[in-house]
Amino acid sequence: MFLAIRELKHAKFRYLLIGCIMLLVAWLTFIVSGLANGLALDNASAMKNMNGDYFVLQKSAEQKLARSSIQTNTLDEIRKEDGVEEAVPLSVATMSFVPNGEEKKVDVTVFGVERTSMIMPDDVEGSSIQNVGEHEAVVDASLKRQGIELGDTLINEDFGITFTVVGFAEGQMFSHMPVLYTDTESFQTMMKETGRQKEPAYNAVVVKGETSISESNTHVEVLTKDGAMQGIPGYKEEQGSLTMMIAFLLIIAAFIQAVFFYVITLQKTNQFGVLKAIGAKTSYLAKNLIGQVLLLATVAIGISITLTFGISALFPESMPFELGIDVIIKYALLLIGVAVLGALLSLRRIAKIDAIEAIGRVE
Structure with missing residues (x-):
C-alpha cells in the first residue's frame, strides 16, 4: 500500500477525477436502489409483513390475489392438514371513501380478516382489530398525512358504507394504496351491500407451516409469500425496470474504471519496468493496484452513502424511499467488486511488462 498511497498523493487530480466518477455512480446506485425498495414496500408491504409462510389462491386466478376466490370448505380442508400450524382467510377489495363527508376521496384496499387473525399487524396505535366493533377499522398510518385521525368516519358515497377509524x-400498503383492516363479518356485509359477492368466500388463505392442499384440490395453488407478491399488478414490472437500471449502472462503472486504470497502466509502463528491474515482483505491483482501487472505491462509497441519506432527508414524506442496512451492504460489496473487476485488465498488462524492454524505452 506504500506505493499506492504515494502515487495517490503525487497525482491527486488524476485520481480525484476517477474518485468522483466512482462516487457519482455509487450515489446514483444507492438512490435508485432506495427507490426500488421503497416502491416495493409501497406496493406490497402489507403482504410482506404478514405473519404467514404460504398463500393459497385459486389456480385460475393466475396468481392475482384480487381475482382469486376460495370457498369456505377449502379453508376447512387446509385447517385439518397435519403440517398446518395456523390457516386464516383473507378477503380483499378496493374501494373509495370520503373522510368525514369531505369532497376529497381516498382510495384504499380493504382487507377482511378474522379478529384473532395472525395476519393482523401487531403494532397498532389505538385499538387493534381484536377489539373493534362492526364497521370499525384499523388503517395504514399514511392516511394521517391526508388529515385522517382516530375516530374519523370513512364514507363510501356510492353504497352508503361507513367505517370508523379506531387504529393506525x-x-x-397494497398496490400503492393504504390498507384498511376490518373484521370478516363487516367485510362480508360490505360485499353484499355492493353486490360484488352473494355467498361467503375469500380471496386467499394464509398458512403458517406446511400445506399440500394443491395435491388433493386441483382448483387451488400454493404460493410462497414472495411468489404471491409477484402477482400484485405492476410489482414485477416495476421492480424489473429499476433492477435493470442498477445493473446498467454497475456495467457502466466497470467499463469506465477498467479503461481509466488501463490507460494509467500504459502511461506507467516504463516505471513498472524500472520497479521490476530493481526487484519488485508482479504480485507486489498487483497488490498496490488493487489496494489503490479498494481505497478509492471504499472512500467513494462511504461518501455516497452519506450523501444518499442527506438527500433522502429532503425527499417529501410521500415519496417511497427505503434504504436499509442490508441493501447498503449488498450494493456496497457489488460496487467494490465491480471496481476490482475493472482493474483486472490492468493486472494482465502489468504481468506482461518486460523490465529490459521497458527500461530500453526510458528517455
Whole structure:
C-alpha cells in the first residue's frame, strides 16, 4: 500500500477525477436502489409483513390475489392438514371513501380478516382489530398525512358504507394504496351491500407451516409469500425496470474504471519496468493496484452513502424511499467488486511488462 498511497498523493487530480466518477455512480446506485425498495414496500408491504409462510389462491386466478376466490370448505380442508400450524382467510377489495363527508376521496384496499387473525399487524396505535366493533377499522398510518385521525368516519358515497377509524398501523400498503383492516363479518356485509359477492368466500388463505392442499384440490395453488407478491399488478414490472437500471449502472462503472486504470497502466509502463528491474515482483505491483482501487472505491462509497441519506432527508414524506442496512451492504460489496473487476485488465498488462524492454524505452 506504500506505493499506492504515494502515487495517490503525487497525482491527486488524476485520481480525484476517477474518485468522483466512482462516487457519482455509487450515489446514483444507492438512490435508485432506495427507490426500488421503497416502491416495493409501497406496493406490497402489507403482504410482506404478514405473519404467514404460504398463500393459497385459486389456480385460475393466475396468481392475482384480487381475482382469486376460495370457498369456505377449502379453508376447512387446509385447517385439518397435519403440517398446518395456523390457516386464516383473507378477503380483499378496493374501494373509495370520503373522510368525514369531505369532497376529497381516498382510495384504499380493504382487507377482511378474522379478529384473532395472525395476519393482523401487531403494532397498532389505538385499538387493534381484536377489539373493534362492526364497521370499525384499523388503517395504514399514511392516511394521517391526508388529515385522517382516530375516530374519523370513512364514507363510501356510492353504497352508503361507513367505517370508523379506531387504529393506525405502520407499513400496511397494497398496490400503492393504504390498507384498511376490518373484521370478516363487516367485510362480508360490505360485499353484499355492493353486490360484488352473494355467498361467503375469500380471496386467499394464509398458512403458517406446511400445506399440500394443491395435491388433493386441483382448483387451488400454493404460493410462497414472495411468489404471491409477484402477482400484485405492476410489482414485477416495476421492480424489473429499476433492477435493470442498477445493473446498467454497475456495467457502466466497470467499463469506465477498467479503461481509466488501463490507460494509467500504459502511461506507467516504463516505471513498472524500472520497479521490476530493481526487484519488485508482479504480485507486489498487483497488490498496490488493487489496494489503490479498494481505497478509492471504499472512500467513494462511504461518501455516497452519506450523501444518499442527506438527500433522502429532503425527499417529501410521500415519496417511497427505503434504504436499509442490508441493501447498503449488498450494493456496497457489488460496487467494490465491480471496481476490482475493472482493474483486472490492468493486472494482465502489468504481468506482461518486460523490465529490459521497458527500461530500453526510458528517455
